[in-house]
Amino acid sequence: KAGVTQTPRYLIKTRGQQVTLSCSPISGHRSVSWYQQTPGQGLQFLFEYFSETQRNKGNFPGRFSGRQFSNSRSEMNVSTLELGDSALYLCASSLKQTGANVLTFGAGSRLTVL
Amino acid sequence: AQTVTQSQPEMSVQEAETVTLSCTYDTSESNYYLFWYKQPPSRQMILVIRQEAYKQQNATENRFSVNFQKAAKSFSLKISDSQLGDTAMYFCAFMKPVTGANSKLTFGKGITLSVRP
Numbered sequence: 001k002a003g004v005t006q007t008p009r010y011l012i013k014t015r016g017q018q019v020t021l022s023c024s025p026i027s028g029h030r031s032v033s034w035y036q037q038t039p040g041q042g043l044q045f046l047f048e049y050f051s052e053t054q055r056n057k058g059n060f061p062g063r064f065s066g067r068q069f070s071n072s073r074s075e076m077n078v079s080t081l082e083l084g085d086s087a088l089y090l091c092a093s094s095l096k097q098t099g100a101n102v103l104t105f106g107a108g109s110r111l112t113v114l
Numbered sequence: 115a116q117t118v119t120q121s122q123p124e125m126s127v128q129e130a131e132t133v134t135l136s137c138t139y140d141t142s143e144s145n146y147y148l149f150w151y152k153q154p155p156s157r158q159m160i161l162v163i164r165q166e167a168y169k170q171q172n173a174t175e176n177r178f179s180v181n182f183q184k185a186a187k188s189f190s191l192k193i194s195d196s197q198l199g200d201t202a203m204y205f206c207a208f209m210k211p212v213t214g215a216n217s218k219l220t221f222g223k224g225i226t227l228s229v230r231p
Contacts, residue, residue: 031216031217032217033217033218035219042221042222042223042224043205043219043221043224044221045218045219045220048217055217056212056218090159092217094216094217096216101147101209101211102161102164103161103217103219104161105158105159105160106158107156107157108157108158
């Protein structure tokens with residue numbers, strides 16, 4: 001079955017712009033989470049959605065937002081981009097919300113802010 | 115808050131040999147889960163192995179096994195018969211189970227493993 005699909009894979013933006021990233025989870029997975037990966041800060045949790053509701057949020061400014069649709073697809077948005085937002089953004093989906101939840105990751109969207 | 119520490123930034127191993135990657139964590143929780151994820155140059159994160167803290171038996175997945183020492187808060191990964199395809203960055207991760215929200219992983223900084231032919 002198809003894995004987690006993230007689009008676009010690569011994008012370049014300039015400071016002050018906004019960006020929307022998309023994530024389609026594995027069919028049947030209802031939980032979607034987002035992570036930011038940078039060389040300096042490593043992998044950091046952004047937020048988590050389940051049944052169209054945000055269930056958990058990491059320590060990021062309000063410029064970072066997300067949503068989940070009824071088909072479990074998720075988008076994340078970053079407004080007023082800063083140079084420091086350049087990163088690999090990873091989306092992960094999972095089947096359940098309890099237990100040793102195994103996350104399946106997408107290939108990521110690499111954002112470069114100039 | 116939980117923290118995960120991977121103190122070795124890089125390691126190298128000869129093909130077919132065994133290597134152990136170290137990870138320590140800090141938490142006040144008694145119930146939690148630990149994971150090792152692999153990120154090859156393609157950047158796709160892949161689950162290697164997982165361990166439930168309430169299980170004393172160390173997890174094993176083919177050539178991969180862990181040494182879980184709960185009291186010492188240590189969770190090392192042993193890779194036996196290393197293969198060239200094992201070359202990747204390896205991340206140790208911690209998850210605290212939360213009712214209704216179970217997708218927050220706290221990652222270590224990662225270790226770059228190179229397997230030499």
